[in-house]
Amino acid sequence: MVRPIILSVDDQDEIREGLLRDLESFESYFDLYDCESAADARLVLDEAEDHGVPVALIISDHVMPEETGVQFLTRLLEENRFLDTKKLLLTGLATHSDTIKAINEAKIDNYVAKPWDHLGLQTIVSTLITHFIFDTDLDYRQFGDLIDMRVVLDRSR
Amino acid sequence: MRPSLEQVIKHFFQSEERTLRLKGGDVLFLQGDTNDRLYYVVEGQLSATKEGGEDHMGYLLIQTGDFTGMHSFLAPSEGAAVTIVADTNTTLIHATATELSSRPEYTLEEVLIPIFANVMESRQKSIYKLMAREGQEKLSLEGKKKMDLLGQFSGGVAHELNNAIAVLEQGARWFPSPLSELVRKHDPLLYEVFRDGLNQRRLSSKELRDRAKEISEAHGLERNLARKCSHARLSDEMIKSLGHERLQDAYDIFEIGSVMNNMAIASEQAAAVVESMRNLGADNTGKGIEVKLDETIQRALTILRNITFGVDVIYESPERDVVIMGNKGEFVQVWTNLIRNGCDAMRSEKNPNPRIEVTLEMTSNGVKATISDNGPGIPEHAFRKIFQPNYSTKKTGLQFGLGIGLPIVKRIIESYGGSITVSNGGNLGGAVFEILLPFIGD
Numbered sequence: 001m002v003r004p005i006i007l008s009v010d011d012q013d014e015i016r017e018g019l020l021r022d023l024e025s026f027e028s029y030f031d032l033y034d035c036e037s038a039a040d041a042r043l044v045l046d047e048a049e050d051h052g053v054p055v056a057l058i059i060s061d062h063v064m065p066e067e068t069g070v071q072f073l074t075r076l077l078e079e080n081r082f083l084d085t086k087k088l089l090l091t092g093l094a095t096h097s098d099t100i101k102a103i104n105e106a107k108i109d110n111y112v113a114k115p116w117d118h119l120g121l122q123t124i125v126s127t128l129i130t131h132f133i134f135d136t137d138l139d140y141r142q143f144g145d146l147i148d149m150r151v152v153l154d155r156s157r
Numbered sequence: 158m159r160p161s162l163e164q165v166i167k168h169f170f171q172s173e174e175r176t177l178r179l180k181g182g183d184v185l186f187l188q189g190d191t192n193d194r195l196y197y198v199v200e201g202q203l204s205a206t207k208e209g210g211e212d213h214m215g216y217l218l219i220q221t222g223d224f225t226g227m228h229s230f231l232a233p234s235e236g237a238a239v240t241i242v243a244d245t246n247t248t249l250i251h252a253t254a255t256e257l258s259s260r261p262e263y264t265l266e267e268v269l270i271p272i273f274a275n276v277m278e279s280r281q282k283s284i285y286k287l288m289a290r291e292g293q294e295k296l297s298l299e300g301k302k303k304m305d306l307l308g309q310f311s312g313g314v315a316h317e318l319n320n321a322i323a324v325l326e327q328g329a330r331w332f333p334s335p336l337s338e339l340v341r342k343h344d345p346l347l348y349e350v351f352r353d354g355l356n357q358r359r360l361s362s363k364e365l366r367d368r369a370k371e372i373s374e375a376h377g378l379e380r381n382l383a384r385k386c387s388h389a390r391l392s393d394e395m396i397k398s399l400g401h402e403r404l405q406d407a408y409d410i411f412e413i414g415s416v417m418n419n420m421a422i423a424s425e426q427a428a429a430v431v432e433s434m435r436n437l438g439a440d441n442t443g444k445g446i447e448v449k450l451d452e453t454i455q456r457a458l459t460i461l462r463n464i465t466f467g468v469d470v471i472y473e474s475p476e477r478d479v480v481i482m483g484n485k486g487e488f489v490q491v492w493t494n495l496i497r498n499g500c501d502a503m504r505s506e507k508n509p510n511p512r513i514e515v516t517l518e519m520t521s522n523g524v525k526a527t528i529s530d531n532g533p534g535i536p537e538h539a540f541r542k543i544f545q546p547n548y549s550t551k552k553t554g555l556q557f558g559l560g561i562g563l564p565i566v567k568r569i570i571e572s573y574g575g576s577i578t579v580s581n582g583g584n585l586g587g588a589v590f591e592i593l594l595p596f597i598g599d
Contacts, residue, residue, distance in 0.1 A: 003380070011466065013359070014419050017388065021412065027381040036362040043363065065467045065504055065511075 001142060004056035004132070005048055006125070008034040009041045009072070010090070011064040015114070019059065019090070022118040023125060029143045030056060030129070037064060038072035045082065055085045056132045057125065062091035062098060070098060073106035084135045086128035090114060090121075127151055160263055162271040169257055169268065170197040170250040177251060179203075179243035185225075189236040192229035194251040195272065198222065201247025205239040223279050224272050230254070303545075307564075315431045322431055326424040333417050340410065346398055350407045353390050354414025359462075360390075372396065378404070426460045430490070448488060450479045450517055450524065457492035464500050471514040479517055479524055481594055487569045492528070494562040495590050499530035502588065506533045512585055523575070523595040527583070534581035535588050543579060570594070 006026060010016045016034040023032060031053075035041040041058070048055050062069035073087050089102050092114035102108045109131075110124050130151040133140045140147050160168070179185065179201070186192050188208060198221055205217040205225070219225045219241065229237040258265040333355055341348040360368075365387050373383035376396055386396055386404055389411035399407055451474045458470065481488075496513060503511035513530045535543060544567045570577045575594035583589035 014416075016362070017412065017415070031380045032384065033366070034362055035366075040362050044366070066507070 002054065002138070003029065003031050004054040004129075004138075005044070006030045006032050006057045006059070006129070007041060007044060007055060008032070008059045009036075009038060009064075009069065010034075010061040011036055012061070015061070022116075022121060025122070026125065026129075026146055029146055038067035038069070041072065045076075049081070054132075054136060054138075055082055056129045057086045057088065058082075059088045059090050059125075062089055062102070068098075070102045070106045073102075073108060077105075077107055084132060086110075086132050088112060088124065088128065090116065123148070131155075158262070159267040159270055162275055165268055165271050166197065168260060169252045170199075172250060172252075175251050175256075177249045179247045179249070181243055181245050181247075183243045183247075185241040185243065185249070186229075186237050188238065188240040190229070191233060192226055192237050193233050193253050194226055195224060195230045195253075195257070196226045196249045196251045197224055199248040199250060201249075202244045203241050203247055204244055205241050207239045217280070218283060220279075222275075224276050226251075227273075227276055318427075318431050322424055322427050325420065326428050329417060329421040329424050333414070333421075336413070336417075346395070347403075347407060347410050350389055350391065350395070351410045351414045354411035355418050357390065357411075357415050357418070376401075422460060426493075428486075446483065446485065447480050448483045448485045450481060450488060450526070451475060453485055453488035454492050454515055454517065456485075456489050457496060460489070460493055461496055461500070464497055465513070467511065468500050468503065469510065469512040470496075471512065472516075475517050475519070477519070479519055481524060481573070481596065483573060487572075491566050491569055491592070494566050495528040498562060499528060499532060499588065503530055503532040508532060514585055520593075523593060526592045526594075527589060528592075529583040529585050529589040530587040531585040532587035534586075535579055540579065544577075 006023065008016050008019050010019070013036070016036070020032050020034055026032065033044050035044055038060075041060075045055060047053075058073070060069035060072060069089055069091065073089075076082050076085075087106065087108045088110045089106075089108045090112045099111065102111065109128055112121060112124065126146060127148040127150075129143075129146065130140065130148040132138075133143060133147070134151070134155045140152055176199075177185075177196075185196065185203060188206075198219060200221050202221070203219040203225065205219060217239070225241060226237075228239075229235065254265060257268045260268075337348065337351055337355070340351050365384075369380070369384045369387035372378060372386045372391075372393075373380055375393060376383070376386075378386065378401070382401075382404055385408035389408045391399070391404070391407060395407075396404065454472060455474075458465065458472065492515070496515065499513045500511065503513075508531065511531065513528070516525075516527045518525050544563050567577055570592055573594050575592060577590060577592045580589050580591070581587070
C-alpha cells in the first residue's frame with residue numbers, strides 16, 4: 001500500500017522535531033520527512049516525484065533564510081507541481097501583506113500561528129489529508145482512524 | 158559722519174577717571190534706581206535680573222564687550238528696568254549723554270547708533286542661546302520620560318514573568334541530572350543515548366535523511382523508525398544492541414535529553430531578556446563579579462545558534478582572558494542583541510554570503526569589542542536615532558523590532574562607564590558597532 005508523505009519545512013531544528021513528535025500518530029499510514037530549507041525540501045519532493053510517491057501535505061514555516069515559505073509554495077504552484085498537495089503555513093511572524101500573498105499567490109490551505117496547539121493542529125492535519133485522499137481518489141478506508149469523518153460525510157454525498 | 162563701534166569705544170570709553178571696578182556680588186544699580194550713564198564692560202560678567210510682574214524670572218547675562226544701562230539712560234525718569242549685579246571681578250567704563258556729545262565731529266545720535274546695534278546683536282545672541290538650551294533640555298527630558306515610562310512598563314512585565322521563568326529555568330537545569338541517574342541505573346545503553354540527546358551535535362536535515370536511508374536499508378527498518386534512529390544519532394552497533402523493539406524508546410529518551418537542553422537554553426535566554434527589561438527601569442546593582450568576556454560571547458553564540466545558522470560567524474577567543482568586573486548576564490545580553498541585529502539585517506537583505514565578525518581585545522586602559530557584518534549598514538537617517546527607545550528599522554517585511562534592543566545595550570554599556578558607537582564600513586563593509594569598556598577603578 002502506498003504511504004504518502006507529510007513534509008515539514010522549518011529552519012529551526014527544535015520546531016521541526018517538535019512538530020513531527022506532535023504528528024507521531026500519523027506515522028501509521030504516512031512517512032514523515034523534515035527539511036531545514038526550501039532547497040532541501042525540493043530534494044525530497046523531486047525524489048518523491050521520481051518514485052511516484054504522493055505528497056499529501058507540506059507544513060512550511062514562512063520566515064526562513066534564502067527562500068521564504070510563501071516564495072517556496074508559490075514557485076511550486078508556478079511549476080504546476082504538487083497541485084493536489086495540501087499546504088499549511090506554520091509561522092510565528094508574518095505581516096498582513098505576507099498573509100494575503102500566502103492565500104492569493106501560494107494558495108495555502110491553512111494557516112497556523114506559532115506556538116501551535118497540538119490537538120488543534122492534529123485536527124487540521126487530519127482534515128487536510130482527508131481532502132487530499134479524496135482529491136487523489138485514494139481509498140480513505142485504508143487510513144484507519146486518521147481520517148476526518150466530517151470530511152468523509154461531506155464529500156461522499 | 159557716523160562713527161564705528163571701535164571709534165565710539167576709543168573716543169568715549171577709555172577714560173581712567175570714569176572707570177568703575179566691581180567685585181563679584183557688587184551691585185551696579187538696583188531696579189528702579191535713577192541712572193543717567195551708559196556702561197561699557199571692559200572685562201568681566203554681570204547678570205541683570207528683573208523682579209515682580211509676569212517676567213520676574215527674566216535673566217540676562219552681560220559680558221565683556223557688552224553695553225548696559227541702555228533703558229534707564231534713555232528714559233531716566235522711569236528708573237532702571239533691571240537690577241544689575243557683578244558675577245565676577247568686573248571693570249566698566251561709563252559715560253553720560255553730555256560726555257557722549259562732547260566731540261564736535263559727532264552728534265549724540267550718531268554716537269548712539271553703533272551702541273544700539275551692538276546691544277541688539279548681543280541680546281539676540283543670548284536669546285538664541287537660551288532658546289537652544291531650553292530646546293535641548295526639553296528633548297533630553299522627553300527622552301528621559303520615555304525611558305522612565307518604558308522602564309516602569311518593562312519592570313512590571315519583568316516582575317510578572319520572573320517567577321514563571323524561574324520555575325522553568327530551575328526545572329530545566331535540575332531535571333537532567335536525576336533523570337540521567339535513573340536512566341543509567343535502568344538501562345546503560347539508553348543512558349548513552351540520553352547523554353547524546355543532552356549534548357547533540359548539529360547535523361543538516363539532508364545528512365540526517367541520508368543516514369535514515371542507510372539505516373533503513375542496513376537494518377530493514379520502515380522509513381519513520383529509521384528517521385528516528387538517524388535523528389537520535391544511533392550508530393549501527395547501537396541499533397543492533399538495542400534491538401528493534403527498543404528503538405522507539407531510544408528515540409524518545411534522546412528527544413527528552415534534547416528537549417531538556419533546548420528548554421534550559423531557552424529559559425536562560427528568557428531570563429536574560431527579562432533581566433535586561435528590568436534593568437531598563439533601574440540602575441543595575443551587582444556588578445561585582447569577575448566576568449570573562451570570552452565566555453559571555455560564547456554563551457551568546459550558543460543562544461543564537463539558530464539565528465546565526467547559515468551565517469559565517471567569525472570569532473576568535475583572545476589568547477589571554479579578558480576580564481571585567483560586572484554582571485555576566487548583561488554582557489550576554491549586549492552580544493545577543495548586537496549579533497541578532499546584524500543577522501536580521503543581512504537576512505532581510507537576502508545576503509547570499511552573510512558574515513558577522515566579533516572581535517575582543519585589550520587596550521591600554523580597558524577593553525575594545527567590535528561587532529561588524531557585511532549587511533546593508535545603517536541608513537544615514539537612522540544614525541542619530543538608533544539608540545533611542547521606540548526606534549526600530551525592522552518595520553517592513555517579516556521582522557518586527559521591539560525597539561528596545563539597542564537602548565538596552567547602550568544603557569548596559571554606559572552603566573560600566575563605557576561607550577558604544579556605530580559606523581558603516583569596516584573590514585566587512587556593513588555596520589560596525591564598537592564598544593569601549595574601561596577597567597573599573599581606572
